[in-house]
Amino acid sequence: MVLSELGNKISSALAVMNNTTIVNEETINQLLKEIGNALSLADVQMSLIIQMRKNIMAKIKLDQLAAGLNKRKLIKRVVYEELIKLVDPGVPAWKPTKGKPNVIMFVGLQGAGKTTSVTKLAYFYKRKGWSTALICADTFRAGAFIQLQQNATKAKIPFYGSEDEKDPVAVAKKGVDIFKKEGAEIIIVDTSGRHKQDAELFAEMKQVEQAVKPDNVIFVMDSSIGQAAYDQATAFKSSVGVGSVIITKMDGHSKGGGALSAVAATKCPIIFIGTGEHIPDLDLFNAEGFISKLLGMGDMPAMMQM
Amino acid sequence: FMKYFNMLTGNKVITKEELSTVLQDFKNHLIKKNVALDIAEKLVDSIGASLVGKKLSTFQGINSIIKQNMEEVITRILTPKKNIDILREIQNVKGKRPYTIVFSGVNGVGKSTNLAKICYWLTANGNKVMMAACDTFRSGAVEQLKTHAERLGCELYERGYGQDAANIAGDAIEYARSTQHDVVLIDTTGRMQHNEPLMKALSKLVNQNNVDLVLFVGEALVGNDGVDQLTTFSKSLSLLANTTSQNVRTIDGIILTKFDTIDDKVGAAISMVYSTGHPILFLGTGQNYTDLKRMNVKSVVKSLLS
Ligand SMILES: Nc1nc2c(ncn2[C@@H]2O[C@H](COP(=O)(O)OP(=O)(O)OP(=O)(O)O)[C@@H](O)[C@H]2O)c(=O)[nH]1
Ligand SMILES: Nc1nc2c(ncn2[C@@H]2O[C@H](COP(=O)(O)OP(=O)(O)OP(=O)(O)O)[C@@H](O)[C@H]2O)c(=O)[nH]1
Ligand SMILES: [Mg+2]
Ligand SMILES: [Mg+2]
Numbered sequence A: 001m002v003l004s005e006l007g008n009k010i011s012s013a014l015a016v017m018n019n020t021t022i023v024n025e026e027t028i029n030q031l032l033k034e035i036g037n038a039l040s041l042a043d044v045q046m047s048l049i050i051q052m053r054k055n056i057m058a059k060i061k062l063d064q065l066a067a068g069l070n071k072r073k074l075i076k077r078v079v080y081e082e083l084i085k086l087v088d089p090g091v092p093a094w095k096p097t098k099g100k101p102n103v104i105m106f107v108g109l110q111g112a113g114k115t116t117s118v119t120k121l122a123y124f125y126k127r128k129g130w131s132t133a134l135i136c137a138d139t140f141r142a143g144a145f146i147q148l149q150q151n152a153t154k155a156k157i158p159f160y161g162s163e164d165e166k167d168p169v170a171v172a173k174k175g176v177d178i179f180k181k182e183g184a185e186i187i188i189v190d191t192s193g194r195h196k197q198d199a200e201l202f203a204e205m206k207q208v209e210q211a212v213k214p215d216n217v218i219f220v221m222d223s224s225i226g227q228a229a230y231d232q233a234t235a236f237k238s239s240v241g242v243g244s245v246i247i248t249k250m251d252g253h254s255k256g257g258g259a260l261s262a263v264a265a266t267k268c269p270i271i272f273i274g275t276g277e278h279i280p281d282l283d284l285f286n287a288e289g290f291i292s293k294l295l296g297m298g299d300m301p302a303m304m305q306m
Numbered sequence B: 001f002m003k004y005f006n007m008l009t010g011n012k013v014i015t016k017e018e019l020s021t022v023l024q025d026f027k028n029h030l031i032k033k034n035v036a037l038d039i040a041e042k043l044v045d046s047i048g049a050s051l052v053g054k055k056l057s058t059f060q061g062i063n064s065i066i067k068q069n070m071e072e073v074i075t076r077i078l079t080p081k082k083n084i085d086i087l088r089e090i091q092n093v094k095g096k097r098p099y100t101i102v103f104s105g106v107n108g109v110g111k112s113t114n115l116a117k118i119c120y121w122l123t124a125n126g127n128k129v130m131m132a133a134c135d136t137f138r139s140g141a142v143e144q145l146k147t148h149a150e151r152l153g154c155e156l157y158e159r160g161y162g163q164d165a166a167n168i169a170g171d172a173i174e175y176a177r178s179t180q181h182d183v184v185l186i187d188t189t190g191r192m193q194h195n196e197p198l199m200k201a202l203s204k205l206v207n208q209n210n211v212d213l214v215l216f217v218g219e220a221l222v223g224n225d226g227v228d229q230l231t232t233f234s235k236s237l238s239l240l241a242n243t244t245s246q247n248v249r250t251i252d253g254i255i256l257t258k259f260d261t262i263d264d265k266v267g268a269a270i271s272m273v274y275s276t277g278h279p280i281l282f283l284g285t286g287q288n289y290t291d292l293k294r295m296n297v298k299s300v301v302k303s304l305l306s
Helices: A004-019 A025-041 A046-066 A071-087 A114-127 A144-155 A168-181 A199-212 A229-239 A257-266 A287-294 A300-304 B002-006 B016-032 B037-051 B062-078 B086-093 B111-124 B141-152 B165-178 B196-208 B225-236 B267-276 B297-305
Strands: A102-108 A132-137 A186-191 A216-222 A242-248 A270-274 A282-284 B099-104 B129-134 B155-157 B183-188 B213-219 B253-257 B280-284
Touching: A004 A025, A004 A071, A025 A046, A025 A071, A025 A257, A025 B037, A046 A071, A046 B016, A071 A257, A071 A287, A102 A114, A102 A199, A114 A132, A114 A144, A114 A186, A114 A216, A114 A242, A114 A270, A114 A282, A132 A144, A132 A168, A144 B141, A168 A186, A168 A199, A186 A199, A199 A229, A216 A229, A216 A257, A229 A257, A242 A257, B016 B037, B016 B062, B016 B267, B037 B062, B037 B267, B062 B267, B062 B297, B086 B099, B086 B111, B099 B111, B099 B196, B111 B129, B111 B141, B111 B183, B111 B253, B111 B280, B129 B141, B129 B165, B141 B155, B155 B165, B165 B183, B165 B196, B183 B196, B196 B225, B213 B225, B213 B267, B225 B267, B253 B267, B267 B280, B267 B297
Parallel strands: A102 A186, A102 A216, A132 A186, A216 A242, A242 A270, B099 B183, B099 B213, B129 B155, B129 B183, B213 B253, B253 B280
Antiparallel strands: A270 A282
């Protein structure tokens, strides 16, 4: 399972706590150090780790004062809560409305997996009975339109794009108009890859956003990304109205922490993870299930009750 | 960063304890620059070991000693031990047979784009270059390469999708021989490094065709997964090696892409070279044909220590 190594590390750090006879400041510090190392190995942003350690410390002290709870259980629960906070910003994910056009715009760094994921998402809704459509507003990358065309054709989803039109804003606008008229419910706009260092590309992204007025903007991020994740994600978020995140390539070996840092940056929920190159390889994301699995703790929600 | 080092100065012997705080901060600094965790640890440990018990002069504080040490160590790491002169190697076989280069790596890192940049560079240096479309899987991959070939005025060998990449590469090389091409640039499908069947297919392509140069394309954005990607690709090349062949095939060199997207978080360069010794032959610094640079070791070291 993805992230299992990180999970193992954290679980074994927690398991050590079960066996130590004394739980004091020193043992807690040692535990937090080990968890911090595990998270760092998984590319979680250093400042987030430091913040998380502080939060855990503060919570443990407060709760200890409040009641004579079992310290080990308490520590486990606090760690669990803080990990959840890392992947779940606590805002509900945007949901499309039936019977009206819902325009969704995809943005992200070069090669993150946008074009692959637009078809995956359209296919996800199509199977649930929504009428869907795809638009290629990437007029820059060589072969971008044909890539989307081939995927859309495979998934039997209507698509729009042009090999001659060089203006992404014009293509996006035209495509959305067409599919709105046709009564599509889910209209997904794919855009070129871009990065914060290129102001022109960011300006172009804003123009596309203004032209198609998306109901949701989805930020796509590669799970293997390292320490640059936070800055890039912050830049996207402050430039367009990012509302959700999709993390791709979770079938690989990376631990996804860089991408999780991006969630902290955007304060947006992860809605799906990409788990392969084929069209059905898209899984709904659930923060609690994710972290429970990560820690090898099937019964975590039950533990929360204590 | 320098502020950490002003704490410990003076005319005295450095003890382990004094060093460890400074080195811990230094390790965190490296991690923030996207150096992989274990590589950061190894770097810091080796520097620590070389300093314990050393005497400081009044004029040289621990700060400048460590910085100088680090600078030396990292410069040594990044300076290639064996240099590959691609232009010369091509020259050596010119007129006898085409020189063959394979571009490999995980999904979306920039293999095809940087293949096109290399094509531009080799053509500008007076070579007759051909591309071989051996990504027969990803939608639009063939058309993507075709677009680049047309723009660059070079020939493309392709047989569409779904067929055996190793065989197409072989036919492409044969074709290039008969048409007096000097170089064949072989594009491959992106694959996750632990996908055994796909790694075997890559090994087959490389060994069956006895290619001259195997490049690993990795992105500078990658976090802790980068080292595993590179080492696993390198190892996997011999999965289906000729049993009679004496030398074990490994990756010959690295192209580190998307260097324009990471600001000063240059750590991936250090992690990859440190763990394998494979040289970084080029940096990808953008999406245009001229965005291919030699690595400037000095400026990378400067970014890392800033
Ligand atoms: N293994 C795996 N590969 C994926 C996944 N999602 C996308 N990919 C692959 O990643 C590569 C890049 O995907 P694209 O969809 O072209 O990425 P993009 O963001 O549209 O790229 P640009 O348009 O160039 O910015 C392709 O080889 C995809 O097949 C995933 O979940 N798992
Ligand atoms: N900013 C930047 N983008 C790059 C660089 N190199 C490649 N890209 C972009 O990265 C994206 C993916 O590039 P490709 O060449 O298609 O990557 P690939 O490795 O061939 O992808 P797959 O074949 O799908 O595995 C494209 O949008 C490229 O324009 C670079 O050095 N800098
Ligand atoms: Mg795309
Ligand atoms: Mg490619």
